[in-house]
Amino acid sequence: MFFGEPSGDGKRGPYAYTKLWNQAKKKAGLDDFRFHELRHEAVSRLVEAGLSDQEVAAISGHKSMQMLRRYTHLRAEDLVSKLDRIHIQ
Structure with a gap:
């Protein structure tokens, strides 16, 4: 990745x-x-941007969804914001 x-x-x-x-x-x-x-950080932000797990794995090189989930750290405030937008009747 870093070759001169x-x-x-x-x-x-x-x-x-x-x-x-x-x-x-x-x-x-x-x-x-x-x-x-x-x-x-990159994996988490790509997930939050709406890319699918398969798309993020292709970009990051993760071979399994289990490892991808281990790398994903979602921000609590973003999750709360999404929950606030849900209107349950």
């Missing part, structure tokens, strides 16, 4: 993003934050 430009031997090596990632975390005040947590 080819070097002199024509091979593409991975970017060394650790230093930049740590600088960005420090600047944002997120010292205890891992890059992997962005996947959780």
Whole structure:
């Protein structure tokens, strides 16, 4: 996913993003934050945007719905808002 430009031997090596990632975390005040947590956030926001489980799994690469659900963290305020829109008679 993070491969740089080819070097002199024509091979593409991975970017060394650790230093930049740590600088960005420090600047944002997120010292205890891992890059992997962005996947959780992305999956949750895609579900909230209305994409189906199958669509989100295709984007995120999850092979099972069980693992996809483990990564999905819905915001309580969004769920409450949806419930408020339901008119039960």
